[in-house]
Amino acid sequence: MASLEEINTIAGLAHEAFLVLRKSNFRQRAALMNTIADEIEALGDELIQAAHEETHLPVARLTGEKGRTLLQWRSYGAALASGSILDVRIDTALNERTPPRPDIRKTYVGIGPVVVFGASNFPFAFSTAGGDTASAIAAGCPVIVKAHSAHTRTARIMAEAIRRGVKKAGYPEGTFSQVFSSSREGAQLLVKHPLVKAVGFTGSYTGGKALFDIAGQRPEPIPVFAEMGSVNPVFVLPEKIKNAPAEVAQQYAASLTLGVGQFCTNPGIIIIPEGHNEFTDSLVAALAQVEPCKMLHEGIADSYVQNKATVSSQENVQVLLEASSSEKGTGAPSLALTTAGEFLANDTLQEEVFGPFGLVVTYANTGQLEDIARKIHGQLTCTVLGEEEEIRNYEDLLLLITEKCGRLLFNGFPTGVEVVSAMHHSGPFPACTDSRFTSVGPDAIRRFARPVSYQNVPDTYLPDELKNANPLGLYRLVNGKVTQEAVE
Amino acid sequence: MASLEEINTIAGLAHEAFLVLRKSNFRQRAALMNTIADEIEALGDELIQAAHEETHLPVARLTGEKGRTLLQWRSYGAALASGSILDVRIDTALNERTPPRPDIRKTYVGIGPVVVFGASNFPFAFSTAGGDTASAIAAGCPVIVKAHSAHTRTARIMAEAIRRGVKKAGYPEGTFSQVFSSSREGAQLLVKHPLVKAVGFTGSYTGGKALFDIAGQRPEPIPVFAEMGSVNPVFVLPEKIKNAPAEVAQQYAASLTLGVGQFCTNPGIIIIPEGHNEFTDSLVAALAQVEPCKMLHEGIADSYVQNKATVSSQENVQVLLEASSSEKGTGAPSLALTTAGEFLANDTLQEEVFGPFGLVVTYANTGQLEDIARKIHGQLTCTVLGEEEEIRNYEDLLLLITEKCGRLLFNGFPTGVEVVSAMHHSGPFPACTDSRFTSVGPDAIRRFARPVSYQNVPDTYLPDELKNANPLGLYRLVNGKVTQEAVE
Numbered sequence: 001m002a003s004l005e006e007i008n009t010i011a012g013l014a015h016e017a018f019l020v021l022r023k024s025n026f027r028q029r030a031a032l033m034n035t036i037a038d039e040i041e042a043l044g045d046e047l048i049q050a051a052h053e054e055t056h057l058p059v060a061r062l063t064g065e066k067g068r069t070l071l072q073w074r075s076y077g078a079a080l081a082s083g084s085i086l087d088v089r090i091d092t093a094l095n096e097r098t099p100p101r102p103d104i105r106k107t108y109v110g111i112g113p114v115v116v117f118g119a120s121n122f123p124f125a126f127s128t129a130g131g132d133t134a135s136a137i138a139a140g141c142p143v144i145v146k147a148h149s150a151h152t153r154t155a156r157i158m159a160e161a162i163r164r165g166v167k168k169a170g171y172p173e174g175t176f177s178q179v180f181s182s183s184r185e186g187a188q189l190l191v192k193h194p195l196v197k198a199v200g201f202t203g204s205y206t207g208g209k210a211l212f213d214i215a216g217q218r219p220e221p222i223p224v225f226a227e228m229g230s231v232n233p234v235f236v237l238p239e240k241i242k243n244a245p246a247e248v249a250q251q252y253a254a255s256l257t258l259g260v261g262q263f264c265t266n267p268g269i270i271i272i273p274e275g276h277n278e279f280t281d282s283l284v285a286a287l288a289q290v291e292p293c294k295m296l297h298e299g300i301a302d303s304y305v306q307n308k309a310t311v312s313s314q315e316n317v318q319v320l321l322e323a324s325s326s327e328k329g330t331g332a333p334s335l336a337l338t339t340a341g342e343f344l345a346n347d348t349l350q351e352e353v354f355g356p357f358g359l360v361v362t363y364a365n366t367g368q369l370e371d372i373a374r375k376i377h378g379q380l381t382c383t384v385l386g387e388e389e390e391i392r393n394y395e396d397l398l399l400l401i402t403e404k405c406g407r408l409l410f411n412g413f414p415t416g417v418e419v420v421s422a423m424h425h426s427g428p429f430p431a432c433t434d435s436r437f438t439s440v441g442p443d444a445i446r447r448f449a450r451p452v453s454y455q456n457v458p459d460t461y462l463p464d465e466l467k468n469a470n471p472l473g474l475y476r477l478v479n480g481k482v483t484q485e486a487v488e
Numbered sequence: 489m490a491s492l493e494e495i496n497t498i499a500g501l502a503h504e505a506f507l508v509l510r511k512s513n514f515r516q517r518a519a520l521m522n523t524i525a526d527e528i529e530a531l532g533d534e535l536i537q538a539a540h541e542e543t544h545l546p547v548a549r550l551t552g553e554k555g556r557t558l559l560q561w562r563s564y565g566a567a568l569a570s571g572s573i574l575d576v577r578i579d580t581a582l583n584e585r586t587p588p589r590p591d592i593r594k595t596y597v598g599i600g601p602v603v604v605f606g607a608s609n610f611p612f613a614f615s616t617a618g619g620d621t622a623s624a625i626a627a628g629c630p631v632i633v634k635a636h637s638a639h640t641r642t643a644r645i646m647a648e649a650i651r652r653g654v655k656k657a658g659y660p661e662g663t664f665s666q667v668f669s670s671s672r673e674g675a676q677l678l679v680k681h682p683l684v685k686a687v688g689f690t691g692s693y694t695g696g697k698a699l700f701d702i703a704g705q706r707p708e709p710i711p712v713f714a715e716m717g718s719v720n721p722v723f724v725l726p727e728k729i730k731n732a733p734a735e736v737a738q739q740y741a742a743s744l745t746l747g748v749g750q751f752c753t754n755p756g757i758i759i760i761p762e763g764h765n766e767f768t769d770s771l772v773a774a775l776a777q778v779e780p781c782k783m784l785h786e787g788i789a790d791s792y793v794q795n796k797a798t799v800s801s802q803e804n805v806q807v808l809l810e811a812s813s814s815e816k817g818t819g820a821p822s823l824a825l826t827t828a829g830e831f832l833a834n835d836t837l838q839e840e841v842f843g844p845f846g847l848v849v850t851y852a853n854t855g856q857l858e859d860i861a862r863k864i865h866g867q868l869t870c871t872v873l874g875e876e877e878e879i880r881n882y883e884d885l886l887l888l889i890t891e892k893c894g895r896l897l898f899n900g901f902p903t904g905v906e907v908v909s910a911m912h913h914s915g916p917f918p919a920c921t922d923s924r925f926t927s928v929g930p931d932a933i934r935r936f937a938r939p940v941s942y943q944n945v946p947d948t949y950l951p952d953e954l955k956n957a958n959p960l961g962l963y964r965l966v967n968g969k970v971t972q973e974a975v976e
Contacts, residue, residue: 019884019887019888022887022890022891023887079968082968084968084970087575089909089931090910091906091909091910091911099904101906101908102897102900102906104906104908104911105910106909106910106911106912109890109891111923111924112891212704212709213704216700216701216709220916220917220918221704221917221921223922378708388946391946399510399511400507402510402597403510403597403600405940406939406940406941407941407942408940408942408943408945409943409944410943410944410945410949411944412943412944418579418589418592420577420589420592421594421965421968422577422593422941423579423592423594423941424594424939424940424941426938426939428708428938429708429709433709434711435938436711436934436938436939438939443577443939446924449924450894450914450916451894451912451914451924451926451931452894452912453894453896453910453911453912454895454896454898455895455898456898456899457896457897457898458898460880461879461880461898477572477909480570480909482963
């Protein structure tokens with residue numbers, strides 16, 4: 001499937017739809033988002049059943065993920081309607097200045113057709129109808145989804161719902177398309193197509209980096225927002241582990257094994273002061289109680305076993321828990337232990353093991369803890385567990401950690417990514433290819449928009465959000481002041 | 489100069505300074521900006537004279553450019569202090585939700601040390617102390633400037649002023665450095681250095697694209713904000729040219745020859761309906777009256793002659809005005825004419841000729857006008873000259889044009905880039921490498937910042953802009969509402 005001819009046709013339709021979407025204002029696109037959400041909401045058991053069969057994710061989890069998906073469409077639409085994500089700036093003319101200052105107004109336009117590569121671990125929220133698709137359409141960009149090969153039936157059902165929504169809301173067919181391709185060449189043809197202007201991707205480092213490189217080497221380079229691997233380190237301070245070793249172990253075990261460890265925010269590494277056997281004993285006990293569950297597909301389960309073995313077989317790594325036999329395709333919680341010295345010397349210990357595998361790293365002193373913070377690669381999240389009082393002695397550590405992540409957590413765990421405006425789900429390379437943009441929360445829309453200034457354009461030809469009367473009722477920065485008032 | 493050892497030292501100092509700057513809040517950095525501006529303002533005749541001798545730009549122009557440079561430092565500082573550029577978002581905890589929603593707050597942190605390559609045509613405003621340096625420091629990023637080889641004396645004077653400001657404001661030496669290197673290798677070493685996290689560049693397509701490629705191929709790719717070539721097409725509608733041929737010609741001639749055509753927004757191409765000899769005659773007459781002036785340096789003057797010859801010698805291009813002899817190093821206004829048909833068939837006609845050279849392209853009908861809009865490459869600016877009434881018949885043209893530019897102008901000319909919040913000085917590739925970020929106006933700061941979310945971080949450890957009490961008095965998006973109030 002997905003021949004060059006087919007891709008040309010789809011990209012052409014997307015570009016035509018783009019010019020139509022460009023004529024829509026923020027409110028109209030918010031209405032489109034809600035119409036699509038309604039169609040997704042109306043999907044019944046067929047969707048959940050298909051996804052359950054294709055991904056082995058439990059029905060309860062999938063039902064929750066469907067709700068999250070609806071929240072994405074609706075809250076991104078609401079942020080669009082309120083204008084809170086796309087800053088509007090107006091600087092009015094100063095005719096008395098020499099030379100006169102012209103009237104300049106800035107808003108955002110969609111960047112153009114966007115190609116989306118969905119993730120296997122979120123068949124709803126980060127796939128065909130996921131956050132990338134929702135935020136691109138919010139920005140006024142048609143979307144071409146490359147369906148994930150691990151859940152094609154789910155992808156088809158979702159695509160039909162989106163198409164119905166697009167049609168009902170009166171937008172052209174090219175607003176949304178989905179292609180199926182099992183070959184890398186198909187994916188590359190999409191990314192290389194001259195009418196495609198951006199790429200959204202959630203998946204492995206290898207996959208994301210390959211697309212990033214292809215996009216950067218096009219005659220016209222385009223941005224790739226690839227959310228790739230992350231080990232989401234948890235830094236535990238001395239007082240905390242002394243006061244609550246069993247509690248920390250329980251909570252860490254719960255986060256590590258949630259969804260068979262198949263979250264991009266899975267906390268794969270925990271860094272603790274040395275000499276806390278009570279913590280490791282509790283952790284082994286907690287993990288041993290977790291039933292091995294089927295992973296998303298056999299390829300992922302096989303990689304889990306293999307990657308776990310790679311880390312566990314490094315020098316001076318001690319295996320604390322290893323499920324000796326487990327059913328094919330399942331992921332059994334596992335745990336290994338090493339020292340800060342080893343961790344600092346061996347980059348392999350930083351590699352992501354996608355699944356419920358934890359690596360405990362022990363440090364001897366604050367210097368080692370800071371060295372680890374300096375050494376770790378870019379991450380989606382970093383977490384600090386500490387007593388509120390002791391944290392004040394770790395100001396430098398906090399600065400070093402913050403430099404490495406998109407989200408810093410205190411006394412919590414990174415799994416569970418809230419769909420809110422304040423969420424930044426991104427992080428320095430290699431966690432993501434662009435740390436400046438989030439893939440969760442309304443600000444994800446910004447990835448697919450670019451500003452345009454309008455200079456001395458008569459009011460009647462301005463986009464609605466820039467008109468004097470402020471018909472959309474947005475907060476705008478007018479001559480340096482935030483205001484909802486009309487321009488005189 | 490600029491050996492690897494020297495670059496290692498400078499980058500190391502920059503990274504140390506980065507960690508210090510990270511501890512400063514928006515207001516403190518605004519104060520640093522003002523202190524540096526004061527030092528630049530205090531520079532006397534020595535600066536203007538050095539720049540005049542090195543660039544041949546008139547003293548009046550340089551005096552104006554110094555004022556613009558001060559405006560950049562001060563207005564970016566003010567935008568920082570008001571919080572209007574760096575959106576702060578707060579979503580407070582919902583403890584009653586199942587599971588409870590954590591408290592999440594998002595602000596921006598500097599991306600890390602930034603390397604800046606200045607432009608020859610703005611020795612103050614886009615060079616050592618130019619907009620890239622000012623916006624990077626505003627974002628909390630130390631700057632390493634690669635001094636432009638065409639005005640090294642000016643660069644040294646400016647660098648000393650910045651260093652005095654940095655010292656007076658109490659920031660470390662590594663906050664600002666400048667290196668001199670005449671080799672490409674020196675530039676590449678800077679861009680490849682692992683502690684460097686972003687690049688700002690203003691100059692040629694060749695130079696900018698080379699840096700973009702190097703930065704994208706690093707083990708850790710980093711963003712490059714390169715503002716490169718642009719021909720800034722002017723689209724003239726039929727009624728306008730019928731009603732005011734001589735006026736349009738006069739104004740176009742003035743914009744085309746301003747500063748010997750050495751502006752990135754120089755309107756190198758004007759597209760008019762066919763059969764308007766009165767316009768071309770007036771234009772030739774107006775251009776012929778402009779004295780040839782010395783260009784920035786002889787290399788630029790030589791390239792001007794050569795690039796002009798390349799375009800003029802294309803098939804079916806008629807030379808309307810060619811200064812037959814002019815002093816070495818000067819740029820004489822020149823004009824050529826071709827048809828839409830030729831323009832659409834020959835990409836060479838789109839190439840930028842840096843200097844006071846104009847190409848008039850005549851169209852036979854609206855279809856050809858739209859085809860040109862489809863064909864033109866990405867631009868910093870596009871301009872429409874038309875009577876207000878006739879513009880309503882060109883809605884599709886406007887959409888097509890907007891897709892190709894960062895700034896759309898009506899009945900004006902693109903030279904003169906206002907330093908205001910509503911300015912977007914950028915454009916789709918190949919005008920720039922990243923159309924989503926401006927290099928002029930306070931929003932330029934965003935290029936060098938990345939968001940970070942803080943989850944459940946106690947108030948005392950939050951950056952000032954996120955604290956409950958809102959000590960900086962910023963407008964913040966709190967639970968979806970814009971407010972200046974404290975968080976309860």
